[in-house]
Structures are given as structure tokens and as C-alpha cells.
Amino acid sequence: MTPKEVLALCREKNVKAVDLRFMDFPGCAALHDSGRQARRGPSLRTASGSTGSSIRGWQAINESDMLVVPQPETATMDPFCTIPTLSMICNIQDPITREDYSRDPRNVARKAANYLKSTGHWRHLLHGSGD
DSSP: OOHHHHHHHHHHTTOOEEEEEEEOTTSOEEEEOOHHHHHHOOOSSSOEEEEOTTSTTSOOGGGOEEEEEEOGGGOEEOTTOSSOEEEEEEEEEOTTTOOBOTTOHHHHHHHHHHHHHHHTOGGGOOOSOOO
16 A cells, blocks of 8 residues: 555545554554544654653663654554554654664564575565464
């Protein structure tokens, strides 16, 4: 889904809230407050600031600024919310360098997948619970 398609979906479904989701290092889901974005629609061109000091395994308070970057291809309507809510998974970046955050599990997974591709073992990768 492109950013334009996400905005069209928001208009079509009359979205009232946007959940920006990411994972902490142990793998628990976290939500970034999206109240202001719900009124205007999700900002897909710019990242939203947040703090990593309250996320397990991330940053100390004095170095905790980070960017929460929505990934439009992950946009979906949340079927469990009582009001129309759009959910997007986000990547985490350093606010100064705009580099992917080294402790973001999605970044760790991307780096692992790229490594496996470079070694020729990509076709043997299995991930998930295996159930």
C-alpha cells in the first residue's frame, strides 16, 4: 500500500484513530500515541518523535530520543476497536542520523535476512512460531 492509498483508506473508512505500533527488544508490542495524527490523518512523509527510555532494553533517559516511522505497506484497519482505527507497524530511527535503530527488532530481522541472502541460505529461512 502506498502513502496515497493509506490516506484514501482513511477517508473511505472515516478513520478516527491511528495506532503506530513497534516492538521492544524482548518482542512485546508497544503503541505510539497518535491522537494528533488521528485528527489530520497519518503523517506518512515525516516521522514522529518519541522516547526510548521507557522501552525495555533500549536507551537511557539522556539519550532516548527516537523517530517512529510508519510503514504504509503495513496499514490495516483494526477490527477490534470500537471506533474506526488504522494500525501501522513502524520502524525506529535515530532522530539525528536517520539511521535505523540497532535495537529495533524489525531492523535486527532485516539485517539477519540480508545476511542470509548474502550467504545463499535465504531459501532455508524459517521464522515464526512454527505452529
